[in-house]
Amino acid sequence: MRKQHKTLSIVVLLVFLLLAAVFMFPFIWMLSSSLKDKSEIFANPPIWIPDTFHWENFTQLFTERHFGNVIVNSLFTAVTGTVGALFFCSLAGFAFAKYNFRGKRLLFGLVLASLMIPMESSMVPLFIIYRDLGLIDHLWGVILPRLTSAFGIFYMRQYCMSVENELLEAARMDGCSENRIYFRIVAPILIPAFASLGIIFFVEEWNNFLWPSVILRSEDKLTIAVAIRSLQSGVRTPYNLIMSGSVISILPMLAVIFIFQKQIFAGLTEGTVKG
Template sequence: MRIQTRALSIVMLVVFLGIAAAFLFPFAWMISSSFKEKSEIFANPPIWIPTKLHFENFTQLFTEKNFGRVILNSLFTAITGTVGGLFFCSMAGFAFAKYNFRGKGLLFGLVLASLMIPMESSLVPLFVIYRDLGMIDQLWGVILPRLTSAFGIFYMRQYCMTIENELLEASRIDGCSEARIYFRIVAPILIPAFASLGIIFFVEEWNNFLWPTIILRSQENLTLAVAIRALQSGVRTPYNLIMSGSVISVVPMLLAIFIFQKQIIAGLTEGTLKG
C-alpha cells in the first residue's frame, strides 16, 4: 500500500511538472528572445540561449520608443483605476450587504446579470459617449469606464456580509454617521479584501488592451500594452523589441502575483464564508 502511494505521488509529480513546463515554456522563450537579435529568433534549428546578450533591445525601447513615458502612463491608469475601483466597489458592496432599500434585490440582480454581457458589445456606445465628452486620446478616458466592476461589487458584497450587524448598530448608537462608519470601521475590516481585489484590479488595468487601443491616439498617451502592439505597425516588425517590451510588461505582474498570492487566495476564500 505504501509503495502504491509513493508511486502515485511520483506519477502526479511528473504530471504536474509537465503541466508547469508547458505553461512556463512560452515565458522562458519570451525572456530568451528579448536578448536576441531578430535573426536569432527565427533561426532553424532554434537557438535556445542567445549567443550574445543584446541589452540594447531594452535601451532602444526607452531611447527611441519613449517607453519611459509609456510605463508612467500604465502606472497612472493602473493605480488610479485600482484605487477608484476599490473605493466605489466597496461602497456599493457595503450598501448591498448591510442596507435595506426598495429594489435592492432587483438592482443586485442587474449587477450580476451584467457579468454575462461581453465588453465588446458596449464598445461602440461607450466610444460615442466619450467622444461627445471630449475624452478621446485622454488617459482619464481609459480609467473612468473601469471605476466600477460587477465582479468587484459582488466580491465586496460577499465580504461585507461577514461584518456583524451588531458592530454597525453600536456605532450608530454612539453617534457615528454612515460615512464615518464606512471609513473608520468598515474600511479597516476590508483591508484583506482590498489587498486581494486590488491585485486583481491592478493586473487587469496594467494589461488592459482593447479599450485603450480604441480611445488612445498619440504616442505620448499610449499605455504599455498598446505601445507594444504599435511596434508592429512598421514595414519590418522588430520582434526582438516586441519580446523585450513583453518582458517589461509581464515580469512585474508575475512577481506581484507570486509575492501576493497568499493575499489573493485568502481574500477570495474568506469572502465566501457567509452570504
C-alpha cells in the same frame, strides 16, 4: 501496496515537472528572444542563449518608444482604476449588505442585470460619446469604464455581511455619521477583501488591451499592452523589441504572484465558489 504508491507518486511528480517545464517554456523563449538581435529571432538551428546579450533592445524601447511614459501610464491607469473601483464597489456592497432602504431589491436586481451587458456591445456608441467629451487619447478614458464592477459589488457585499451590526449600532449611538462609520469601522474590516479584489483588478487593468487600443493614439499616451502591439509594423516587425516589451510587461505581474498569491487564490475562489 505502499511501495507501489511511492513509485506512482514519483512518476506523477516527474510528469508534473515536465508539464511545468512546458508551461514555463514560452516565458523562457520570451526572455531569450528579448536579448537577441533581430536576425537571430528565426535562426536555424534555434539560438537558445544568444552569444551576446543585446541589452540595447531594452534601452531602445525607452529612448525611442517612450517606454518610460508607457510604464508610468500603465501604473497610473491600473492604480487609479483599482483604487477607484475598490472604493465604489465597497460603498455599494456595504449599502446592499447592511442597510434596508426603499428600492433596494430593485437596485440590486439592476446590479445583477448590469452583468449581462458586455462592454463590447456598447463599444461603438461609447467611442462616439468619448469623441464628444474629448476623452479620446486620454488615460481617464481608459480608467472611467473600469470603475464599475458588478462582480466587485457582489464580492464586497458578501464580505460586508460579516460586519457585526452591534458595532455599527454602537457607533451610531455615539452620534457617528454613516460616512465616518464607513471610513472608520467598515473600511478597516474590509482590508483583506481590498487586498484580494484589488490585486485581481490591478492585474486585469495592467493587461487590459481592447478598449485602450481603441481610444489611445499618441505613442507617449499608450499603456503597455497597446505599446507592445504598436511595435508590430508590416513586414519588418522587430520581434526582439516586442519580446523585450513583453518581458517588461510581465515582470510586475510575476512580482505580484510571488508576493500576493495567497490573496489572489482566495479572491478567485471566494468570488466564484461561494457566489
